[in-house]
Amino acid sequence: MTAWHFFITHRSEILSATLDHIILVVISVDVAIAIAVPLGMLIVQHRHLRAVALGIASVFQTIPSLALFGFLIPIPFIGGIGRRTAIVALVLYALLPILRNTYVGLTNIDPAILEAAEAMGMTNTQILLRVRLPLALSIILAGIRTATVITIGVATIAAAIGAGGLGTFIFRGVAMVSDAVILAGAIPAALLAICADLLLALLERRLRVT
Amino acid sequence: MRRRGRLSRVRYSPRAVRLSIEMNAKTAPASDVAIEFRGVSYHINDIPARAIVSNLSLTVSSGETLVLLGRSGSGKTTLLKLINRMLVPSEGQVLVEGHVTTDIDPIRLRRGIGYVIQEAGLFPHFTVAENVALVPTLEKWDSARIAARVEELLRLVGLDPAEFSARRPRELSGGQRQRVGVARALAADPPILLMDEPFGALDPVTRADLQREFNSLSGRLNKTIVFVTHDIREALLLASRIALLHAGRLVALATPRDFLRLDHPEVHAFVESLSVSSGVSS
Numbered sequence: 001m002t003a004w005h006f007f008i009t010h011r012s013e014i015l016s017a018t019l020d021h022i023i024l025v026v027i028s029v030d031v032a033i034a035i036a037v038p039l040g041m042l043i044v045q046h047r048h049l050r051a052v053a054l055g056i057a058s059v060f061q062t063i064p065s066l067a068l069f070g071f072l073i074p075i076p077f078i079g080g081i082g083r084r085t086a087i088v089a090l091v092l093y094a095l096l097p098i099l100r101n102t103y104v105g106l107t108n109i110d111p112a113i114l115e116a117a118e119a120m121g122m123t124n125t126q127i128l129l130r131v132r133l134p135l136a137l138s139i140i141l142a143g144i145r146t147a148t149v150i151t152i153g154v155a156t157i158a159a160a161i162g163a164g165g166l167g168t169f170i171f172r173g174v175a176m177v178s179d180a181v182i183l184a185g186a187i188p189a190a191l192l193a194i195c196a197d198l199l200l201a202l203l204e205r206r207l208r209v210t
Numbered sequence: 211m212r213r214r215g216r217l218s219r220v221r222y223s224p225r226a227v228r229l230s231i232e233m234n235a236k237t238a239p240a241s242d243v244a245i246e247f248r249g250v251s252y253h254i255n256d257i258p259a260r261a262i263v264s265n266l267s268l269t270v271s272s273g274e275t276l277v278l279l280g281r282s283g284s285g286k287t288t289l290l291k292l293i294n295r296m297l298v299p300s301e302g303q304v305l306v307e308g309h310v311t312t313d314i315d316p317i318r319l320r321r322g323i324g325y326v327i328q329e330a331g332l333f334p335h336f337t338v339a340e341n342v343a344l345v346p347t348l349e350k351w352d353s354a355r356i357a358a359r360v361e362e363l364l365r366l367v368g369l370d371p372a373e374f375s376a377r378r379p380r381e382l383s384g385g386q387r388q389r390v391g392v393a394r395a396l397a398a399d400p401p402i403l404l405m406d407e408p409f410g411a412l413d414p415v416t417r418a419d420l421q422r423e424f425n426s427l428s429g430r431l432n433k434t435i436v437f438v439t440h441d442i443r444e445a446l447l448l449a450s451r452i453a454l455l456h457a458g459r460l461v462a463l464a465t466p467r468d469f470l471r472l473d474h475p476e477v478h479a480f481v482e483s484l485s486v487s488s489g490v491s492s
Contacts, residue, residue, distance in 0.1 A: 116331030119294055119404075120345055120394075121320035134335045209335045 028090035040102025086163030101143025105136030324395030
């Protein structure tokens with residue numbers, strides 16, 4: 001059976017797996033943004049928390065992804081089999097690039113601009129929200145872009161704990177020793193990653209302030 | 211007593227600030243003290259061996275343009291930042307309009323003091339108008355008043371509002387950026403203006419233009435201006451008095467006319483640099 005033939009005959013199944021995959025990625029990245037961006041803003045204001053936050057986020061990234069999914073299964077509430085556990089793991093993975101870029105973007109600002117802002121009598125919060133954040137947007141978005149591409153890849157492994165998505169075909173193909181079935185999962189996942197990368201790069205360029 | 215009243219109004223109402231400044235401009239005698247350094251020292255990390263400023267006393271009168279002149283590292287910029295409490299003295303006190311700076315809320319203090327730096331430090335994500343409107347916006351003026359004020363200020367610094375209001379800083383030349391920086395500093399009509407080598411990064415022709423305009427502007431505005439430079443030519447041109455700093459100490463204080471006659475090695479060094487550079491240029 002050729003890959004092409006498999007694609008044609010299983011197109012609706014592949015399409016629905018792709019949609020599952022997108023949902024998994026979108027939810028995970030959104031949750032990661034909702035945690036990492038405010039956390040990044042917090043560690044700019046409270047520098048003593050910086051090493052702790054960045055350290056913890058780095059640790060998650062060093063755990064092999066398959067192991068992380070495995071570790072989560074026995075944990076009550078967030079663990080178990082299925083999509084919810086997968087999302088928790090994907091969020092933990094996506095945190096670091098977003099957190100790191102948020103922190104770098106918010107701190108790596110022309111000192112003359114920050115000096116002027118302070119001298120004009122802006123409070124730290126005003127400087128954060130009206131100066132640092134708008135100037136950091138494109139760098140934060142670059143972090144989101146990295147996180148999204150990583151998540152699309154790692155999410156294929158989520159199929160191992162029953163979360164669905166394109167990884168289903170990959171695991172099935174490995175078990176069946178069928179390249180065609182593996183490609184039915186791998187090609188859409190790769191295309192998704194490329195599309196997301198291009199779209200977010202475009203948005204990033206638009207937000208850049210020179 | 212009068213000063214106390216003025217400051218308490220500065221604390222609470224931006225509208226009152228404007229009114230009191232206008233009144234101040236008419237009634238304040240030239241000898242009124244705007245800024246005073248009382249035995250001020252500043253050490254990095256409070257280590258006395260690393261003094262940037264040592265036991266310095268100096269008063270700045272209302273309405274004068276005091277130029278802080280000195281070599282790089284002489285403590286000029288540090289002195290400037292001690293005035294608006296960007297830095298806090300390790301020893302001694304800095305008084306602004308009769309009040310010790312550490313007794314005043316730094317945010318309120320800074321909103322009453324304009325600040326202009328080299329390269330202007332404009333916000334790149336704001337338009338020219340938004341940059342100029344910064345302090346009035348923070349002070350929650352109504353939008354019609356802000357718009358009128360921005361237009362007035364852009365005209366004051368020689369920029370046509372119709373042409374420049376909507377531009378971004380990157381669409382301006384260095385000289386235009388510096389003009390916007392001055393307009394932004396003047397926006398809420400602060401009685402005091404601090405300028406840290408504002409014309410330092412400009413080409414000589416633009417610099418001469420801006421210096422000339424600065425002179426006519428400072429004459430009209432009646433602000434207390436503290437101006438930092440390492441350029442003795444600029445100091446002589448703009449100052450009502452020159453304070454010469456060397457290694458964190460005040461070594462000379464005189465009007466430009468008297469300054470040239472002072473007998474101090476650091477004064478000689480600066481005056482000689484003047485004759486060398488004019489010798490080369492002529």
